[in-house]
Amino acid sequence: MTTDDTAAIPDFAFTVLATDGSLATDGGPSARATSGGRLGRLTTAHGEIDTPAFMPVGTAATVKAMRPESVAATGAQIVLGNTYHLMLRPGAERVARLGGLRAFMAWPGPVLTDSGGFQVMSLAQLRRMDEDGVTFQSHIDGSRHRLTPERSVEIQHLLGATITMAFDECTPYPATEEQAAASMRLSMRWAERCRAAFVERPGHALFGIVQGGVYPDLRRESVAALTSIGFHGYAIGGLAVGEPHDEMLAMLEHTTPLLPGDRPRYLMGVGRPQDIIAAVLRGVDMFDCVMPTRSGRTAQAFTRRGTVNLRNARHAEDPRPLDEGCSCPCCRGHSRAYLHHLIRAGEILGPMLLTWHNLQYYQDLMRGLRGAIAEGRLAAFAADTLAGYEAGDVEPV
Amino acid sequence: MTTDDTAAIPDFAFTVLATDGSLATDGGPSARATSGGRLGRLTTAHGEIDTPAFMPVGTAATVKAMRPESVAATGAQIVLGNTYHLMLRPGAERVARLGGLRAFMAWPGPVLTDSGGFQVMSLAQLRRMDEDGVTFQSHIDGSRHRLTPERSVEIQHLLGATITMAFDECTPYPATEEQAAASMRLSMRWAERCRAAFVERPGHALFGIVQGGVYPDLRRESVAALTSIGFHGYAIGGLAVGEPHDEMLAMLEHTTPLLPGDRPRYLMGVGRPQDIIAAVLRGVDMFDCVMPTRSGRTAQAFTRRGTVNLRNARHAEDPRPLDEGCSCPCCRGHSRAYLHHLIRAGEILGPMLLTWHNLQYYQDLMRGLRGAIAEGRLAAFAADTLAGYEAGDVEPV
Numbered sequence A, B: 001m002t003t004d005d006t007a008a009i010p011d012f013a014f015t016v017l018a019t020d021g022s023l024a025t026d027g028g029p030s031a032r033a034t035s036g037g038r039l040g041r042l043t044t045a046h047g048e049i050d051t052p053a054f055m056p057v058g059t060a061a062t063v064k065a066m067r068p069e070s071v072a073a074t075g076a077q078i079v080l081g082n083t084y085h086l087m088l089r090p091g092a093e094r095v096a097r098l099g100g101l102r103a104f105m106a107w108p109g110p111v112l113t114d115s116g117g118f119q120v121m122s123l124a125q126l127r128r129m130d131e132d133g134v135t136f137q138s139h140i141d142g143s144r145h146r147l148t149p150e151r152s153v154e155i156q157h158l159l160g161a162t163i164t165m166a167f168d169e170c171t172p173y174p175a176t177e178e179q180a181a182a183s184m185r186l187s188m189r190w191a192e193r194c195r196a197a198f199v200e201r202p203g204h205a206l207f208g209i210v211q212g213g214v215y216p217d218l219r220r221e222s223v224a225a226l227t228s229i230g231f232h233g234y235a236i237g238g239l240a241v242g243e244p245h246d247e248m249l250a251m252l253e254h255t256t257p258l259l260p261g262d263r264p265r266y267l268m269g270v271g272r273p274q275d276i277i278a279a280v281l282r283g284v285d286m287f288d289c290v291m292p293t294r295s296g297r298t299a300q301a302f303t304r305r306g307t308v309n310l311r312n313a314r315h316a317e318d319p320r321p322l323d324e325g326c327s328c329p330c331c332r333g334h335s336r337a338y339l340h341h342l343i344r345a346g347e348i349l350g351p352m353l354l355t356w357h358n359l360q361y362y363q364d365l366m367r368g369l370r371g372a373i374a375e376g377r378l379a380a381f382a383a384d385t386l387a388g389y390e391a392g393d394v395e396p397v
Helices: A003-008 A068-073 A083-088 A092-097 A117-122 A149-159 A177-197 A216-229 A245-258 A273-281 A291-296 A329-333 A336-344 A349-374 A378-391 B003-008 B068-073 B083-088 B092-097 B117-122 B149-159 B177-197 B216-229 B245-258 B273-281 B291-296 B329-333 B336-344 B349-374 B378-391
Strands: A013-020 A037-044 A047-051 A053-056 A079-081 A111-113 A125-129 A134-137 A144-147 A163-165 A205-210 A233-236 A265-267 A286-289 A300-303 A306-309 B013-020 B037-044 B047-051 B053-056 B079-081 B111-113 B125-129 B134-137 B144-147 B163-165 B205-210 B233-236 B265-267 B286-289 B300-303 B306-309
Touching: A013 A349, A037 A349, A047 A053, A047 A349, A053 A079, A053 A349, A068 B329, A083 A092, A083 A117, A083 A144, A083 A149, A092 A149, A111 A149, A117 A134, A144 A149, A149 A163, A149 A177, A177 A205, A177 A216, A205 A216, A216 A233, A216 A245, A233 A245, A245 A273, A273 A349, A273 A378, A291 A300, A291 A349, A300 A349, A306 A378, A329 A349, A329 B068, A336 A349, A349 A378, B013 B349, B037 B349, B047 B053, B047 B349, B053 B079, B053 B349, B083 B092, B083 B117, B083 B144, B083 B149, B092 B149, B111 B149, B117 B134, B144 B149, B149 B163, B149 B177, B177 B205, B177 B216, B205 B216, B216 B233, B216 B245, B233 B245, B245 B273, B273 B349, B273 B378, B291 B300, B291 B349, B300 B349, B306 B378, B329 B349, B336 B349, B349 B378
Parallel strands: A053 A286, A079 A111, A111 A163, A163 A205, A205 A233, A233 A265, A265 A286, B053 B286, B079 B111, B111 B163, B163 B205, B205 B233, B233 B265, B265 B286
Antiparallel strands: A013 A037, A037 A047, A125 A134, A134 A144, A300 A306, B013 B037, B037 B047, B125 B134, B134 B144, B300 B306
16 A cells, blocks of 8 residues: 555544533433533544444354345444454454455445454353463364464454454453452553554554453553553443443443543443443443344344334234334334244244344434434433333234 | 226236247257247236246245345346245235235235145145145144135135136156046146136236146146136146156147247246256246245355355355356355355355345346347357356356
8 A cells, every 4th residue: 555545544533523411311320420422423444433333243244134235224334343253264364365354244334343352251162361361262163272462453453453452351240359350450461462562554443441340449440551551442341241230330430431531432242222321321432232133133123112022923913013113124114913924934034124123223223312412412312212112012903 | 996996907918029939959859949939028917027037936925035125126026925835824814914915025016826736745744635625734833724726726815916826736756647647637627626716806817737747648638628727827837846857848848839829838846047948948938946045045056157056165265256247236245255154154144145146147047038039049048058057167266
């Protein structure tokens, strides 16, 4: 690439366009408006991302059951890829030879890759962790592999990630304060090595990950360590791993105000619509979760009236769309009765349509949140959305 | 429906627009140009169909792994539904209450439904056949059901079929002449009952099915029986059921000239691209087969260079499209390497993309055949297409 080409690529940037500090209305554990909702925009080498943003998960170089054009049609501006899965199959070097993950999966927009750390702990066999990294066996074929901070960053570079995540250990829940401290401090030493290994390129970013379990002092220490290293953005890890909802919210309220206001904040692996709303009220900008895609493959739909299980016999002759308020092809073109039939018959089109709808629901939610922040009515939007969600499904026909 | 509404629906009609009698060039068993290729158009209550036409199979009210918009995008103008599957799940009366099969599956164009006879014989359990019909147990839940000519026609009416197929017994192969005769004569008695049971509606059709195994005299007797009853179109059944290719072609060459020239001819369950080309050369107008969709779910693709198995390791780093000559989203947007990865990883997107491609290939083939007939170059088109198909896949990278 010539210098002229490089010059055309914008620097990675995050701009806060509006804030809305109204927090206390969502029934969270505290009324302290530590950090309200933020409307923002991420500028990257591969396109812009409006925040708060939800990133569909494309684990193995595909958002399951969706063509990339369809993912884009829902309004998604960035997708997530998994270092762990891709290093095992088809292999990071192979993806690099094929032009990187974006070309490989035909997703022209930005891609965020996780570091592999979380999946090594949840999926791989015979893990052995040491100060330098982790050795493990593939859950696919038992082959041996090693991940270190340097190798994780290298893999993400080979994948061509727009946003690279620091390699860390996701502290499990529950953990004693001592365990959480040791785990967090290891992650901080790894974060420094990731920063050193990361190759700066215009429009590309490296995010650090705050750990510390449910211990406020450890979270504070982790933020201090990361900000002193300096990252393009900051993720909050180790939440939504089994702790009570209130504990998650308390940790968020504690942590987000500590983070630099001019950098994006990403709450990893979250979550349910109500969790996302609560986190946006607390100043989070980015989210990812398998929930909309995974639920789409198990007959579970997210709607403006809460979750709906299409396998349920009540839908068998229901001619209405899944969600009256949704404009996705599933809701525009098909009845609940048809979706129910597809699921009962084990037809692939069932997961295809429900996945599309669920991703559309999540993107509509994010669009709604962004609009509400822009217009200073975030509290009302959150209350209305949660009220509709909790009202439950429409009456049977 | 008022009389005025009815008046707006066109009568079912078939028009032969061009013929191309050149037969001898495809290496078939005979050079007798008994009935060359025909370019035609079917007019129905639900839209027009250009022939020769390939009808994708939508067994359980879905062309597997395809949204209906995508099926239409390949150029398909009619899809097939299965009476056997739909009567068992979700049930014909339920489909009727939901507006018929076309509304239920969101396919606005014409639909042809088979009679259920073939699937009862191939899928159902504990079949018991008598003069009146057949009793069987569902392969899904073991429930008992009965199909008669009258009930099959009634179900197809409930489904709202544009084209209803007569209920028959598909004579198995091999069968003695005596067995084939008894089976065919039963089907002819049933055909008469189907004709009596069929409710005429503007733009709707009932097709009779020629049986008789591989016995020319029986085929002749069957055609005579059906044409004396009188149908809107004629299907050729009991072929592509295991008999040698040459025997199928010989039966076609024998049978199509016996059929009325002004009525559409439908070769049921056929087939491979080379079979379709051979049958078009022998005057067949309509086809259906699960091959493009089923193969799409088992990593097998149809291309201008023959069949390609994407599971094969030779594709692992091949950046080229599956079929250079194809304009489908699979070939425009994705590499062989990516398709190979999706299949190895068991990702739903693999079957989605390969099914789309295969259906596009079949529709492109039909479009090519129609264009060639219109321009009087069917023999050359058939020879070129078969030569490319037999040349085999492109060299590995």
